[in-house]
Amino acid sequence: MKFWEYLLRIDRRIVFLLVGLSVLIPLLFPFRIKTNVMPYTQKLFDVIETIDPENQGILISADYDPQTMPELHPMFIALLRHAFARRIPVLVMTSYIQGPGLAQQGLNQVTEEFNARAQTNQDSILYGRDYVFLGYPPLWLAAVLRMGSDISQAFPADYYKNRTASLEMMKKIKNYNDIGVIISIAGSAIPQSWVIYANTRFGVRVGSGATAVTAPDFYPFLQTGQMCGMIAGLKGASEYEYLVSTKYNLTGATPATRGMGSQSIAHLMILLLVIIGNIGYFATRRKK
Amino acid sequence: MNQDPWIWIGAFLTIGILSFLYKENPFYRFCEHLFVGVANGYAIAVTYHLVLTPRLILPLQGGNYWVLIPMVIGLLYFFRFVPRLSWLVRIPIAVALGFSSGVSIPAIIQADVIKQIQGTVIYPHLFSNWQQGLWAVLIFIGVLSTIFFFFFSREHKGVLKPISYLGIIFIMVGFGASFGYTVMARLSLLIGRLQFLFGTWLGLIK
Numbered sequence: 001m002k003f004w005e006y007l008l009r010i011d012r013r014i015v016f017l018l019v020g021l022s023v024l025i026p027l028l029f030p031f032r033i034k035t036n037v038m039p040y041t042q043k044l045f046d047v048i049e050t051i052d053p054e055n056q057g058i059l060i061s062a063d064y065d066p067q068t069m070p071e072l073h074p075m076f077i078a079l080l081r082h083a084f085a086r087r088i089p090v091l092v093m094t095s096y097i098q099g100p101g102l103a104q105q106g107l108n109q110v111t112e113e114f115n116a117r118a119q120t121n122q123d124s125i126l127y128g129r130d131y132v133f134l135g136y137p138p139l140w141l142a143a144v145l146r147m148g149s150d151i152s153q154a155f156p157a158d159y160y161k162n163r164t165a166s167l168e169m170m171k172k173i174k175n176y177n178d179i180g181v182i183i184s185i186a187g188s189a190i191p192q193s194w195v196i197y198a199n200t201r202f203g204v205r206v207g208s209g210a211t212a213v214t215a216p217d218f219y220p221f222l223q224t225g226q227m228c229g230m231i232a233g234l235k236g237a238s239e240y241e242y243l244v245s246t247k248y249n250l251t252g253a254t255p256a257t258r259g260m261g262s263q264s265i266a267h268l269m270i271l272l273l274v275i276i277g278n279i280g281y282f283a284t285r286r287k288k
Numbered sequence: 289m290n291q292d293p294w295i296w297i298g299a300f301l302t303i304g305i306l307s308f309l310y311k312e313n314p315f316y317r318f319c320e321h322l323f324v325g326v327a328n329g330y331a332i333a334v335t336y337h338l339v340l341t342p343r344l345i346l347p348l349q350g351g352n353y354w355v356l357i358p359m360v361i362g363l364l365y366f367f368r369f370v371p372r373l374s375w376l377v378r379i380p381i382a383v384a385l386g387f388s389s390g391v392s393i394p395a396i397i398q399a400d401v402i403k404q405i406q407g408t409v410i411y412p413h414l415f416s417n418w419q420q421g422l423w424a425v426l427i428f429i430g431v432l433s434t435i436f437f438f439f440f441s442r443e444h445k446g447v448l449k450p451i452s453y454l455g456i457i458f459i460m461v462g463f464g465a466s467f468g469y470t471v472m473a474r475l476s477l478l479i480g481r482l483q484f485l486f487g488t489w490l491g492l493i494k
Contacts, residue, residue: 016309023478027486027493070480071473097331100338138339141391157342196392200399212473216466223427224407226399233469234476258493259479266475 007280015273022269026261033260035242040222044183044207044229045243048082051180057089057173061184061194062106065098068187068211073106074237074256075185075209078244080110084125085248089169091151091179093134093143095190100136100159107133113252127160128167135159141197148176148202176204181228185209191218195226209236234259290489299489302481430458 037045051058060079064072083090094103111125118124125131134155137143146154151174152165164170172178182198184191184206191208199206205228208218212233221227231240237256244250290296304319347355361383367376408431415421436448437455444452487493 013310019475020478020482023475024482024486027479027482068477070483071476097334098327100334136334136338138335138343141388145391159338161342196395196399200395200403212469212476213466215469216462220404220407224403226403233472234479235472255480255483259476259483262479262482263472263475266478267471270471 004280004283007276008284018273019266019269022266023262026265027258030258031261033264035239035257035260037239037243038232038236040230040232041236041239041243042229044181044231045082045240047181047205047207047228048079048086048088051086051088053086053088055172056178056180057091057169058083059091059093059179059182061182061186061190062092062094062099062103063096063184063186063188063190064102065096065187066102069102070255070259071211071234071237072185072187072209073102074234074254075231075240076103076106077110077253078231078237078240078256079183079185079209080106080131081113081248081250081252082240082244084110084114084130085244085250087130088180089173090131091134091169091173092131093155094136095140095186097136103133104159107131110252128162129169132164132167132169133159134164141193144194144197145201148198150175176202179204181205181207183207183209185231187211187214189214189217191227192221195221199226207231234263289491295489299485302485306481429454434458 048058058079060076060083062072062076080090092103092107094100111127111131114123114125127133134151135158137155143154152170155164158164158167176182176198182194182204184194186208187210191206191210194206194208198204206226207229208227209231210218210233212235215230215232215236218227218230222230231237234256238254238260241254241257245252245254301319301322304315305323307313308316344355344359361380364376364380367373408428410424410428414424433451433455435455437444437452437459439448439452442448483493
């Protein structure tokens with residue numbers, strides 16, 4: 001019976017080591033896992049597929065910071081790839097003060113990736129023509145409400161201090177009427193606020209990219225149709241990477257997909273530890 | 289192995305934070321304090337460049353003196369540190385509260401209450417598809433029984449007892465789903481850090 005008692009007293013550091021190894025080994029020796037796309041990820045993908053690039057753009061709000069970056073940054077990259085592959089005009093903003101640097105990094109990465117393959121000026125992704133980075137607005141709520149009537153009033157200057165109204169893309173995109181969908185990528189309740197202030201008030205479609213922790217909070221909004229789709233956690237990000245890369249045959253780093261092997265093995269390890277702990281508990285309880 | 293000194297700094301700080309898993313230590317505390325300091329310093333710099341400069345300094349230089357009004361209201365926050373005049377801090381708080389309440393209350397009632405009640409109501413159209421109908425009934429039962437569980441002005445006995453017990457089951461299922469998602473989230477963060485350490489820094493992950 002001592003064995004079972006030992007199982008109940010495993011040092012937490014051994015548990016950390018086991019979980020750490022179950023994450024690390026699949027990263028060093030990767031293997032492929034079949035991607036099953038969840039309905040809400042597919043829905044968001046389909047919404048972007050239905051947007052007419054001639055008439056509408058999309059707004060991606062990078063509402064995250066370095067703490068949630070591993071889960072959310074791959075979503076941002078995958079969404080940018082999708083939009084650029086379809087030549088949909090992209091507006092990017094952030095409601096987090098630590099967000100502008102991450103958003104800029106993501107935009108640079110994806111534009112460089114597309115421009116490396118481009119043959120002509122038309123193939124290239126150009127700032128002001130194909131995308132605009134609005135930056136971080138003071139008093140986010142006021143900006144969101146103002147964008148309903150005029151985006152260039154909410155953001156008189158973009159992140160790079162250009163006059164927003166003077167940019168080529170902004171001549172087509174004036175307000176939410178010209179936005180096909182807003183996607184808020186956040187590790188907090190910000191997507192819910194986008195639903196409250198942009199969807200309810202102006203009728204613009206809102207989707208979300210959420211960390212796994214916050215994803216359950218948004219299911220009621222998906223069920224009522226207030227949100228048009230959701231990318232949930234690293235798994236959601238890998239599903240979106242899969243959808244975009246298979247449809248548009250895009251090559252490029254897919255960190256979420258690479259992480260899914262670790263995610264699966266680590267989950268199995270946690271399940272195993274929980275089962276062992278429970279067996280130990282019941283075995284020692286019977287003795288008492 | 290990466291030659292960029294910033295990557296090396298990032299790697300050592302990551303190891304410092306992860307060292308807490310072994311036990312509390314000065315290396316971890318240094319990294320933690322540095323993170324908080326850098327995050328605040330970064331926030332101040334971003335606020336200056338992306339908020340104060342375009343919204344206050346440039347308009348003032350351009351002759352737009354209307355921005356002095358919100359500036360003065362904002363500066364009143366600092367009277368918090370002057371005991372005799374600390375009452376002045378109520379003015380910016382009142383403006384902020386008034387604005388956010390006025391904008392938020394109707395919108396939240398519409399989005400969080402009315403739309404959610406609509407989403408719970410069962411109507412014949414939902415049964416055009418049996419799966420959709422089944423989920424609608426399940427949501428209806430789940431919402432009602434959960435609300436019954438939180439109905440504390442009456443003792444949970446008689447009819448209330450099984451309904452509130454059913455509510456507990458729904459709550460537990462919700463907690464279980466949240467916990468599963470939370471485990472996934474924490475592992476994702478670990479994956480991100482290990483990808484950085486063993487990929488970006490050491491170059492062992494291609």
